[in-house]
Amino acid sequence: MTITEQEIRALAETAKVGLTDGEVTAMTAYFNDAVPFCGAMARAAREGRLDLDGVPPYAPAVEEPPAPGEDRAVPSPLRDELLAAAPEARDGFFVVPRILEEE
Amino acid sequence: MTVRYVPVIGLEIHVQLATESKLFCRCSADYFGKAPNAHICPGCMGLPGAMPILNGRAAELAVRAGIALSCKIRDRLYFDRKHYFYADLSKAYQISQDGRPVAEGGLLKIRSDDGTLKPVRITRLHLEEDAGKLVHSAADGRLEGAENSYADYNRGGMALAEIVSEPDLSSPGEAREYAARIRQLVRYLAVSDGDMEKGSLRVDANVSVKQVDADTGEVLAWSARAEVKNMNSLRALERALEYEIRRHREALASGERLERETRHWNEAEGVT
Amino acid sequence: MQLYELSATEMARGVRAGEFSASEVLESCLGRIEEGEGALAAMITVTAGKAREEAALVDGMVARGEDPGPLAGVPIILKDNICMRGAPVTCASKMLENWVPPYDAAVVEMAAASGALFPGKANMDEFAMGNSGEFSVFTHPSNPWDTDRAPGGSSGGCAAAVAAGYAPLALGTDTGGSVRQPASFCGIYGLKPTWGLASRRGVVPLAPTMDQVGPFARTAEDLALILSIISAPDGGDGTCRPGQRPDYGAAVATPSLKGKRVAAIRDLEGLSSLLDDAVLEGLSKFLDLCRGGGAEIVDVSLPVTVEFGPPCYHVLSRAEAASSLARYDGVRYGLSKRGESLSELYTLTRGEGFGPESKRRVLMGTWVMSGANFDEYYTAAAKTRTLIAREFDEAFKGCDIIALPTAPGPAFIKGTQGGERMRMANLLTLPPNLAGLPALSMNMGFTGGDKPLPVGVQLIASRWGEAELLNAAAAVEKSVGGATVASLPARGKEGEAR
Numbered sequence: 101m102t103i104t105e106q107e108i109r110a111l112a113e114t115a116k117v118g119l120t121d122g123e124v125t126a127m128t129a130y131f132n133d134a135v136p137f138c139g140a141m142a143r144a145a146r147e148g149r150l151d152l153d154g155v156p157p158y159a160p161a162v163e164e165p166p167a168p169g170e171d172r173a174v175p176s177p178l179r180d181e182l183l184a185a186a187p188e189a190r191d192g193f194f195v196v197p198r199i200l201e202e203e
Numbered sequence: 204m205t206v207r208y209v210p211v212i213g214l215e216i217h218v219q220l221a222t223e224s225k226l227f228c229r230c231s232a233d234y235f236g237k238a239p240n241a242h243i244c245p246g247c248m249g250l251p252g253a254m255p256i257l258n259g260r261a262a263e264l265a266v267r268a269g270i271a272l273s274c275k276i277r278d279r280l281y282f283d284r285k286h287y288f289y290a291d292l293s294k295a296y297q298i299s300q301d302g303r304p305v306a307e308g309g310l311l312k313i314r315s316d317d318g319t320l321k322p323v324r325i326t327r328l329h330l331e332e333d334a335g336k337l338v339h340s341a342a343d344g345r346l347e348g349a350e351n352s353y354a355d356y357n358r359g360g361m362a363l364a365e366i367v368s369e370p371d372l373s374s375p376g377e378a379r380e381y382a383a384r385i386r387q388l389v390r391y392l393a394v395s396d397g398d399m400e401k402g403s404l405r406v407d408a409n410v411s412v413k414q415v416d417a418d419t420g421e422v423l424a425w426s427a428r429a430e431v432k433n434m435n436s437l438r439a440l441e442r443a444l445e446y447e448i449r450r451h452r453e454a455l456a457s458g459e460r461l462e463r464e465t466r467h468w469n470e471a472e473g474v475t
Numbered sequence: 476m477q478l479y480e481l482s483a484t485e486m487a488r489g490v491r492a493g494e495f496s497a498s499e500v501l502e503s504c505l506g507r508i509e510e511g512e513g514a515l516a517a518m519i520t521v522t523a524g525k526a527r528e529e530a531a532l533v534d535g536m537v538a539r540g541e542d543p544g545p546l547a548g549v550p551i552i553l554k555d556n557i558c559m560r561g562a563p564v565t566c567a568s569k570m571l572e573n574w575v576p577p578y579d580a581a582v583v584e585m586a587a588a589s590g591a592l593f594p595g596k597a598n599m600d601e602f603a604m605g606n607s608g609e610f611s612v613f614t615h616p617s618n619p620w621d622t623d624r625a626p627g628g629s630s631g632g633c634a635a636a637v638a639a640g641y642a643p644l645a646l647g648t649d650t651g652g653s654v655r656q657p658a659s660f661c662g663i664y665g666l667k668p669t670w671g672l673a674s675r676r677g678v679v680p681l682a683p684t685m686d687q688v689g690p691f692a693r694t695a696e697d698l699a700l701i702l703s704i705i706s707a708p709d710g711g712d713g714t715c716r717p718g719q720r721p722d723y724g725a726a727v728a729t730p731s732l733k734g735k736r737v738a739a740i741r742d743l744e745g746l747s748s749l750l751d752d753a754v755l756e757g758l759s760k761f762l763d764l765c766r767g768g769g770a771e772i773v774d775v776s777l778p779v780t781v782e783f784g785p786p787c788y789h790v791l792s793r794a795e796a797a798s799s800l801a802r803y804d805g806v807r808y809g810l811s812k813r814g815e816s817l818s819e820l821y822t823l824t825r826g827e828g829f830g831p832e833s834k835r836r837v838l839m840g841t842w843v844m845s846g847a848n849f850d851e852y853y854t855a856a857a858k859t860r861t862l863i864a865r866e867f868d869e870a871f872k873g874c875d876i877i878a879l880p881t882a883p884g885p886a887f888i889k890g891t892q893g894g895e896r897m898r899m900a901n902l903l904t905l906p907p908n909l910a911g912l913p914a915l916s917m918n919m920g921f922t923g924g925d926k927p928l929p930v931g932v933q934l935i936a937s938r939w940g941e942a943e944l945l946n947a948a949a950a951v952e953k954s955v956g957g958a959t960v961a962s963l964p965a966r967g968k969e970g971e972a973r
Contacts, residue, residue: 108838115797115841116288116804116818117834118826130835131842138843140786141855150783150859157857158864160670160684161911161938165279166713168259173224173231176244181577183240187811192239193353196290196806197817199337245578249802251571251679252558252580254712284798288821295801352817354806 103131205417208452212378212410212444213326213370216385217363218395219333219403220264226332226362227255227298234357235401239338247360249294261330261362262305264394268364269306269328271388276306280330290354291335304329311368311388313380323381324369335359364394370409375444379437382406386437399435406440407432412451426451427463431475434468443468447475478503480960483549483643483697487590490537490548497533497548501526501592504550507640507963508594514622514964516614517635519555521595522562526550529592536590543590546704551586552636552645555596556603556679557688559583566679567611568601570803570810570828580677581712582646582688582705589704594642598632601830602800603648603681605629606656606900607892610832615889618660619961621926624886627657630691634661637691640960644701645691650682651788652881652904654689655916659881659931662918663958664692664948666702669938670911671716674709682795683714685908694957695730695917695949699723702941716939726942730949732768737947738874741774742781749899751884757919757930758880764951765878775870775877780863780906787863788905790843790856796833797840803828864910871937876947879903881916881931907935915944917951918958 108128112119119127144150188195222232228246245253262280269276281303284296309325335356366385372378386397386404397404408431414424431447434440447466454461466475478486478500489495505523512518533543553559556566558576565572583593600610608616608631616631618624619639626635630647634657637645647654649667658665667689678688688705692698703723709715739762747755762772805811805824812823829837843852870877880903892900907914914935921927936943 111838111842111845113822114845115837116821116825117829117837118822119834120826123831123834126831127835127838131839134789134839135842137786138790138839138852138856141783141790141859142851144783145855150779150862152855152858152862155858155861157854158684158860158909160714161864162671162714164717166256166715166717167710168262169229169256171222171224171258171260172229173233174229176230176242178245178577179240179243182243182245182248182250182807185574185577185808187805187808188813190351190353192241193338193355194240194290194806195351196337196354197352197814197820198350199290199339199352199817248807250576250808251564251566251802252576252578252675252677254676254714256711256713286798286801288801288804288818290806290817293802293807295804296798 101135103128103135206423207415207417208455209413209415210373210410210448211370211413212372212408214368214372214378214381215407215409216366216382217405218268218366218389218397220261220362220364221393221395222258222260222264222362224258225360226258226261226330228360230360232361234361237357239355240357242357247293247356255298258362265305265328265330265364267392268366268389268394269309271392272306272309272311272325272328272366274306274309274325274328277303280305290352291337291359293335293356293359297332297334299331300329311381311384313377313384316374316376321377323371326367326369328364328366331363331365333358333361333363375441375448378408378444379441382440383437399437402435406434408440408444410444410447410451412448412455414455424455426455427461429461429463430465432465432467439468439470442473443475446473479507479640481643482694482957483546483692484694484700486549486643487545487547490533491542493537497530497592498527500548501530501550501594504640504642505594511619511639511641511963514617515619515635515639516616517598517626517632517639517641518595519565519567519598519613519632520562523594525561526592526594533590533592545589545700546586547590548592549590549644550592550594550642552595552597552633552642553583553593554599554630554633554645554647556599556648557583557646558677558679559593559596562596564596564679566602567599567613568828568830568833569612572810574809576677578677581674581709583677585704585707597630597636597645600629600631601833602679603629603650603653604796604832604836606652607889608632609889610830612830617889618886619963620662620928621886622964623888624928625660625889627660627886629653631657633691634658634663634665637661637663637693638958638961639963643693643697646705647689647691648678648681649687649689649908650685651792651908652901654691655904655914655933656882656901658691658916659929660886662921662929662961664695664698664915664917666690666698666915666941666944667907667913668702668706668941669913671714672706672913672939672941674712674715676709676711680799682792683799684795685792693960695727695945695952698948699727699945721942723942723945726945727949730946730953732765732770732947732950735765735770735876735947736773736874737762737765737770738773738775738870738877740781740877740879741776742778743879746781749883749902750880753885753922753930754880754882757932758878760919761878761932761951764954765947768950773874775874777866777870777906779859779866783859784863784906784909785899785902787856787859788901788909790852791860793836793840794844794853795840796836797844800833800837860909863906867910867912875936875943877935879933881933885922885928885930903933912936912938913941913944915948917948919955
């Protein structure tokens with residue numbers, strides 16, 4: 101399987117990561133090198149060298165589930181600090197480029 | 204040959220849980236009508252390093268509703284991240300229960316159009332976070348200008364239970380009846396205030412219409428399923444479904460193919 | 476003997492006893508930072524003013540006869556992905572270059588409450604992804620034992636700082652070896668705790684099912700000291716285990732290897748071509764010392780771990796990184812590049828804000844999670860991870876500790892890593908992250924030649940077995956000694972601390 105520059109561009113659009121033409125070329129080379137490596141497990145399973153049948157996907161072991169938090173509203177003292185950190189804020193809102201309805 | 208048209212409707216109802224604080228942080232859940240971003244913290248704003256702490260009360264209310272709907276209740280809670288980029292979503296993912304919902308496989312009996320009792324199967328009930336709100340201009344003329352939209356995260360992270368039905372409803376009246384029963388149930392159990400106008404109970408409808416040979420009962424054709432949103436009263440739900448069903452019948456009758464799509468009810472114009 | 480050369484235990488003892496002040500300790504360490512930074516670039520931000528205020532508070536307490544706590548006056552360097560109020564947490568990325576978090580990480584709160592001082596934030600690979608420090612978008616840190624070489628990564632700045640005497644302790648993060656590998660490159664101790672032992676609240680996430688905060692130190696005693704502070708339960712992290720921790724101090728006070736079963740991994744023999752002789756000799760030396768101390772040397776087999784650990788880690792760590800890094804979108808904080816549309820704002824911000832390795836990982840993570848790739852890559856890796864965890868469970872029925880090299884070799888020359896070599900570089904450190912196990916790296920001496928380089932050995936224990944690791948490390952340290960402070964290279968003309 102070969103991954104094309106076109107597929108990398110589409111992937112970058114999905115992940116919302118801007119890439120220059122040079123980056124697209126380098127990324128394509130990385131994918132074509134790394135993807136076969138990443139496929140080692142499914143491949144070995146098909147070849148019968150790794151038995152994944154009936155094996156559950158790993159879940160981190162949490163023996164004692166955490167006690168749920170209490171439902172008690174606390175004031176938000178960091179509101180002003182959070183708004184101050186915004187790249188652009190106005191009248192208490194975070195500003196983004198105009199979104200057309202149902203975009 | 205006589206042809207019959209049978210609507211097939213399933214509802215997804217988002218119920219805002221009657222908690223004091225949000226689902227994974229302790230910001231106030233009393234957001235309605237508050238100043239923009241008055242109820243935000245590092246948690247619901249997705250700041251790196253802030254960690255989710257589940258609201259135990261929200262889980263309790265979801266389980267209560269699940270029991271009332273005769274669902275099987277899972278003995279542990281599992282959460283997943285649902286990723287999408289949008290300005291109302293502060294972490295670029297919504298914490299939801301995709302694979303393993305808290306409650307599954309329930310039943311709610313409703314009064315059908317002919318007066319008989321009809322069981323409606325409940326697929327699942329799961330917990331999830333709400334998204335924030337985007338505004339495009341303020342009523343008093345502030346925030347004017349064509350180039351910006353504005354994000355308010357007060358609602359972001361609010362505790363929701365999503366109740367999904369099987370497509371067992373076959374008329375706008377039944378859909379309305381089902382939604383009214385859900386609303387009554389969550390109110391009675393103090394799970395939610397169920398206020399549709401304030402958006403604390405939101406109904407999305409999945410609707411398609413099947414064309415059936417009235418004599419043999421053979422299904423001749425299906426219209427592509429449409430998801431209809433933005434109905435903020437039971438009356439609006441009924442009207443939107445009437446409109447949508449008519450649209451599907453006409454398409455089936457004329458042989459036009461519909462696309463599978465999401466449509467929004469426009470209350471003023473009475474169209475989707 | 477300068478104050479900066481003291482261990483953390485000695486510093487705290489001296490400050491609490493009034494033999495010297497916290498301010499004197501701090502000035503000695505700040506002087507060392509000043510002297511070393513030109514050559515090492517181990518720091519991103521030096522917070523001398525803040526640390527001086529903290530030292531004055533500690534000294535005030537001592538003067539009033541109050542006890543500042545077990546870390547009284549001990550400077551601790553923080554990796555720059557651990558949040559501390561009042562200083563940026565850059566993650567060595569343009570994305571967060573100017574973002575100041577409005578909170579302290581839990582581990583910072585805990586250490587501060589014990590009297591610690593925080594003189595600065597250490598250099599690292601961008602968002603903790605890398606093994607040399609060279610993915611920092613700022614300067615590239617150097618190894619104090621040979622400045623042409625990398626200090627390792629991603630917590631390379633922390634390791635270089637502790638080795639060079641900037642501070643006796645540092646806190647890094649370890650997702651696939653990012654504490655242990657730089658510790659081995661710089662000749663000091665590094666510990667990755669069991670997943671769930673130390674709170675991750677206030678630590679910028681990379682791969683949440685693998686990340687742990689881990690300490691660096693020059694002695695086993697110091698490692699136990701800092702671990703006993705930062706491993707406190709924390710209700711603010713739902714994955715942090717509640718309940719009492721073992722007495723780590725006791726584990727290093729009277730260490731003994733008698734009757735311990737220390738295992739080597741049989742399957743690594745097939746990989747000896749990837750491993751430098753020096754690290755294999757380090758391992759032999761460690762096993763000999765264990766045997767001499769009364770331990771029984773056994774062996775274990777971890778075939779799935781050795782063959783499939785690297786691809787399993789590659790897939791899962793990228794999937795989790797793509798999710799963790801999705802939130803940097805230019806709307807609420809951090810870098811923002813305004814575009815014509817929302818989509819353009821995202822694409823421009825993330826295109827400019829992420830360096831090359833972050834982009835690779837975000838894209839690969841997105842790819843393995845999407846559509847038909849999900850089962851072929853993500854699910855296969857997640858199932859393999861279960862097998863790896865089970866393989867360790869089985870192995871620990873027959874041993875108390877597994878010993879192996881920390882890295883395939885000693886520190887490499889900067890700019891020489893890439894491709895296959897880089898992909899396999901964390902082969903030896905990633906298994907404990909996949910299985911959620913504690914692991915420690917300690918120095919086992921130096922290579923020969925005119926610029927001797929440190930050689931590390933790694934110990935892995937079963938879950939919550941930190942005391943087991945500390946006991947073994949302290950026992951072996953009796954023979955090999957603690958780490959020494961590296962001497963700084965002559966000051967370069969161009970060298971300026973950032």
